[in-house]
Amino acid sequence: MDNLRQKAKELLESKTVNLVIGYENGTNGKARAVFITDPEKTGKLIYDERCKQNLAVYLNKHEVKHYGKIAIVAPLMVMRSILVLVSECQVKKENIVALGIGEDGSLLDFPSLEVVEKYVAKIPLGNPQSDQEILDKLNAMTMEQRRAFWQNELERCFKCYACRAACPMCYCLRCTVECNQPQWISAPAHPLGNLEWHMLRTMHLTGRCVSCGDCGRACPLNIPIHLLTMQQAEEAFHMFGVRAGTSMKAESALSTYKPDDKENFIL
Amino acid sequence: MSRIGVFVCHCGENISATVDVAKVAEEASKLPGVVHSVDYKYMCSDPGQTLVKEAIKEHNLTGVVVAACSPRMHEPTFRKACAQAGLNPYLSEMANVREHCSWVHEKSEQTTQKAFDVVRTMVSKASNNAALEPIKVPVTKRALVVGGGVAGIQAALDIANTGHKVILVERSPSIGGHMAQLSETFPTLDCSQCILTPRMVEVAQHPNITLYTHSEVESVDGFIGNFHVKIRKKARSLDEDLCTGCGLCTTKCPQKKIPSEFEQLLGTRPAIYTPFPQAVPNKPVIDRDNCTFYKTGKCKICEIVCPTKAIRFDQEDTILEVEIGAIVLATGFDVKHSDFFPEYGKGKYKDVIDGLQFERLASASGPTQGMIRRPSDGQIPKKIVFIACAGSRDPAKGIEYCSKICCMYTAKHAMLYKHKVHDGEAHVFYMDIRAGGKMYEEFVRRAIVEDHVNYTRGRVSTIYELDGKLIVKGADTLLGAQSVEIEADMVVLATAGVASEGSEDLAQKMHVSYDQHKFFAEAHPKLKPVETNTGGIFLAGACQTTRDIPDSVAMASGAAVKVAALFSSDLLTREPIVARVNRIPGPSHSTCVGCFLCQPVCPYQAIEREDIKDRAGNIIKSLARINEGLCQGCGTCVALCRSKSIDLLGYTDNQMHGEVLSVLEEAFV
Numbered sequence: 001m002d003n004l005r006q007k008a009k010e011l012l013e014s015k016t017v018n019l020v021i022g023y024e025n026g027t028n029g030k031a032r033a034v035f036i037t038d039p040e041k042t043g044k045l046i047y048d049e050r051c052k053q054n055l056a057v058y059l060n061k062h063e064v065k066h067y068g069k070i071a072i073v074a075p076l077m078v079m080r081s082i083l084v085l086v087s088e089c090q091v092k093k094e095n096i097v098a099l100g101i102g103e104d105g106s107l108l109d110f111p112s113l114e115v116v117e118k119y120v121a122k123i124p125l126g127n128p129q130s131d132q133e134i135l136d137k138l139n140a141m142t143m144e145q146r147r148a149f150w151q152n153e154l155e156r157c158f159k160c161y162a163c164r165a166a167c168p169m170c171y172c173l174r175c176t177v178e179c180n181q182p183q184w185i186s187a188p189a190h191p192l193g194n195l196e197w198h199m200l201r202t203m204h205l206t207g208r209c210v211s212c213g214d215c216g217r218a219c220p221l222n223i224p225i226h227l228l229t230m231q232q233a234e235e236a237f238h239m240f241g242v243r244a245g246t247s248m249k250a251e252s253a254l255s256t257y258k259p260d261d262k263e264n265f266i267l
Numbered sequence: 268m269s270r271i272g273v274f275v276c277h278c279g280e281n282i283s284a285t286v287d288v289a290k291v292a293e294e295a296s297k298l299p300g301v302v303h304s305v306d307y308k309y310m311c312s313d314p315g316q317t318l319v320k321e322a323i324k325e326h327n328l329t330g331v332v333v334a335a336c337s338p339r340m341h342e343p344t345f346r347k348a349c350a351q352a353g354l355n356p357y358l359s360e361m362a363n364v365r366e367h368c369s370w371v372h373e374k375s376e377q378t379t380q381k382a383f384d385v386v387r388t389m390v391s392k393a394s395n396n397a398a399l400e401p402i403k404v405p406v407t408k409r410a411l412v413v414g415g416g417v418a419g420i421q422a423a424l425d426i427a428n429t430g431h432k433v434i435l436v437e438r439s440p441s442i443g444g445h446m447a448q449l450s451e452t453f454p455t456l457d458c459s460q461c462i463l464t465p466r467m468v469e470v471a472q473h474p475n476i477t478l479y480t481h482s483e484v485e486s487v488d489g490f491i492g493n494f495h496v497k498i499r500k501k502a503r504s505l506d507e508d509l510c511t512g513c514g515l516c517t518t519k520c521p522q523k524k525i526p527s528e529f530e531q532l533l534g535t536r537p538a539i540y541t542p543f544p545q546a547v548p549n550k551p552v553i554d555r556d557n558c559t560f561y562k563t564g565k566c567k568i569c570e571i572v573c574p575t576k577a578i579r580f581d582q583e584d585t586i587l588e589v590e591i592g593a594i595v596l597a598t599g600f601d602v603k604h605s606d607f608f609p610e611y612g613k614g615k616y617k618d619v620i621d622g623l624q625f626e627r628l629a630s631a632s633g634p635t636q637g638m639i640r641r642p643s644d645g646q647i648p649k650k651i652v653f654i655a656c657a658g659s660r661d662p663a664k665g666i667e668y669c670s671k672i673c674c675m676y677t678a679k680h681a682m683l684y685k686h687k688v689h690d691g692e693a694h695v696f697y698m699d700i701r702a703g704g705k706m707y708e709e710f711v712r713r714a715i716v717e718d719h720v721n722y723t724r725g726r727v728s729t730i731y732e733l734d735g736k737l738i739v740k741g742a743d744t745l746l747g748a749q750s751v752e753i754e755a756d757m758v759v760l761a762t763a764g765v766a767s768e769g770s771e772d773l774a775q776k777m778h779v780s781y782d783q784h785k786f787f788a789e790a791h792p793k794l795k796p797v798e799t800n801t802g803g804i805f806l807a808g809a810c811q812t813t814r815d816i817p818d819s820v821a822m823a824s825g826a827a828v829k830v831a832a833l834f835s836s837d838l839l840t841r842e843p844i845v846a847r848v849n850r851i852p853g854p855s856h857s858t859c860v861g862c863f864l865c866q867p868v869c870p871y872q873a874i875e876r877e878d879i880k881d882r883a884g885n886i887i888k889s890l891a892r893i894n895e896g897l898c899q900g901c902g903t904c905v906a907l908c909r910s911k912s913i914d915l916l917g918y919t920d921n922q923m924h925g926e927v928l929s930v931l932e933e934a935f936v
Contacts, residue, residue, distance in 0.1 A: 181920075
């Protein structure tokens with residue numbers, strides 16, 4: 001942790017970056033995001049198992065972009081999110097310094113995002129084990145059982161869109177659900193409209209989800225919606241062999257075509 | 268509020284026999300926005316169109332729905348009618364109640380209901396239609412012909428003679444194609460090379476034709492009138508400007524025993540070679556796989572003997588980039604070889620050859636100087652069996668189609684053999700004799716009656732070798748499937764014609780569709796035989812299906828006229844059905860967030876980056892922009908865009924949404 005604070009201080013002092021995004025101690029023993037511009041305040045930075053939020057969600061915010069060069073505390077999910085955002089032209093790679101956090105919590109030295117790419121390539125990627133276990137149980141169900149499970153869960157959704165706000169990849173200026181010329185998805189929270197919204201969110205994140213699970217954590221009703229996008233992340237990998245957030249090139253599974261792509265979904 | 272006119276066509280009895288057209292018209296008149304609704308026997312007829320035009324003026328229509336056939340048939344007709352009546356043509360819609368309804372259902376109330384549903388859907392779409400203006404794009408008046416066989420040569424010459432520039436690309440070292448390999452041609456028995464070589468020379472000398480042999484198409488981008496083509500000019504290993512074609516190098520090359528592709532492996536050639544004496548261009552090429560210098564680093568005899576010092580061992584492939592307005596594909600065909608037939612020895616019997624090999628044996632310029640000698644020992648065969656339909660019309664071999672040319676060339680082969688070996692016996696096994704063509708049937712008769720070729724109707728089950736003879740076992744189905752056994756000295760298989768090697772790759776490069784046998788697909792089997800589904804790309808010759816010389820030449824001339832027609836005007840009118848990225852006032856400028864994931868999905872490379880700058884020139888936002896010249900209106904980007912920032916003009920989200928809702932509306936009956 002000292003290394004992290006020291007590095008952040010150096011970066012701010014040398015004006016290499018104008019802002020450091022990281023975690024600090026919040027209320028009730030929780031960790032929360034902190035935005036530091038003053039080198040003297042880098043002592044606030046922490047990193048431990050409570051630091052679960054995907055900080056990359058802030059990178060695309062106008063108020064943050066305005067700082068230009070930014071350093072960000074980056075455990076694996078943040079590294080992958082940064083790579084997705086660079087590949088989708090949302091952040092400039094020269095504007096981001098990743099304060100990489102290794103699996104053991106130690107500070108990693110990333111002189112550039114190319115090094116991040118190389119680091120991510122070496123790590124076996126997938127869903128967190130606890131989530132994958134639930135997914136395996138869901139996948140073992142019959143289609144009727146699974147539908148009943150999701151209808152029961154999604155019925156409670158009241159469309160607060162916290163899931164959307166928590167996701168670094170949900171950065172559109174105008175989300176599809178807000179299109180009303182024509183209104184593809186009905187606005188009120190009712191079972192059909194809820195199903196439509198979550199299906200749409202899942203499809204829009206297919207091939208782009210880095211399995212951070214922040215959407216599920218953000219849900220005030222504890223609906224495990226992160227399982228939807230995590231399932232799709234696995235599907236996309238099995239069908240097209242691509243995982244999101246491994247490259248700065250636009251190689252998203254649903255926007256690229258290779259002649260040997262599977263076509264078994266065509267009936 | 269829109270004012271829509273509905274015009275329900277009977278199409279004679281095509282629609283009215285199963286659909287109650289009067290009822291559809293009556294119900295349609297009650298739809299919101301519909302101010303006029305009639306039915307008529309032939310809406311596409313002159314009086315029918317007049318009905319539409321007059322209604323537009325009389326009722327001051329803002330949209331027209333014609334319930335008739337597929338838009339592929341008559342959409343242009345009614346768009347023109349609308350335009351003549353002063354209505355923007357893109358405000359008219361076709362409701363397909365023929366192909367999608369009357370033709371596929373029995374007469375019943377539900378059929379009428381469905382016809383009405385289709386009409387209602389299109390009324391809903393039409394009420395959301397917007398006036399569109401056609402897009403004009405410039406045309407590059409230079410054609411590319413791919414393939415230098417007789418079809419490619421003819422197409423290139425015909426286009427060049429209309430005064431337009433042509434680039435002819437051929438992958439082998441010389442133009443000429445399969446026709447240059449043939450000995451004589453049916454049904455006149457004139458020498459193939461004698462009639463072809465003047466055309467080859469004409470190509471070489473024509474001021475409007477640029478010839479690239481030993482070259483291949485590397486990539487094709489763009490669209491009709493504006494293709495951007497990369498041509499890979501493979502290294503010939505010599506300076507073509509210096510080489511005089513004296514041929515000294517080819518005579519001195521120490522490698523002499525390389526099987527010659529032109530001779531169908533029956534003859535040999537050196538490592539530096541011209542495929543045949545009349546080759547155009549008459550410049551040799553070094554076959555690097557077989558050249559002593561490239562293999563061992565020593566030799567360079569050709570370089571030493573070359574009087575003009577033209578040899579360039581270090582030459583590399585060059586990529587030429589050219590702008591092209593129209594493309595003619597004339598890549599021809601290949602034949603299956605004898606190794607395709609396990610029952611006929613799987614290629615291990617040297618004296619079981621294919622038809623193209625026989626052409627070389629019969630050719631005066633061939634490896635035997637026109638004497639029919641069998642490949643194994645050079646003896647003159649006294650008995651030859653010709654087997655037609657070797658592979659063709661054989662679903663078990665995956666070739667269901669008739670190769671069309673084999674009946675005729677088999678008769679020709681038997682005839683040529685009888686003319687050269689007077690005491691020889693020629694037997695032909697056939698399934699049917701297909702001799703449809705001018706003087707074709709007479710030609711086959713001549714072979715049977717005058718040249719005493721024995722025709723046996725039946726197939727050959729097996730061939731095996733016994734005491735230096737080939738035992739051909741077959742059946743004579745005209746004698747009750749009685750088995751026939753012939754001891755032959757040589758067997759010629761009229762093997763199936765198949766798509767040229769690499770045609771699938773080329774089709775994908777060109778975005779041209781192809782059939783299950785990899786032959787290029789025409790746009791319409793009857794009415795658009797030389798067009799492809801990709802605008803500006805045409806077909807000539809055997810790349811579409813195996814065909815003989817007269818057919819290939821005729822098709823090539825047809826393709827050339829299509830190209831000339833395309834080049835006849837300076838501007839090309841294109842449908843305004845293109846995608847467009849929305850624009851809104853600043854600071855957002857567009858709901859597009861510039862993720863550019865739409866860029867790789869566009870099959871036409873039509874999506875560009877647009878930078879919005881402030882007054883100081885700083886980029887404040889990058890967003891996608893559709894190049895309307897390149898966009899083909901496929902809508903893939905529309906489907907991909909998460910923020911729905913792209914819309915397809917003519918098929919906007921609003922239009923499609925209206926259509927879908929209308930489909931889901933409750934039935935009236």
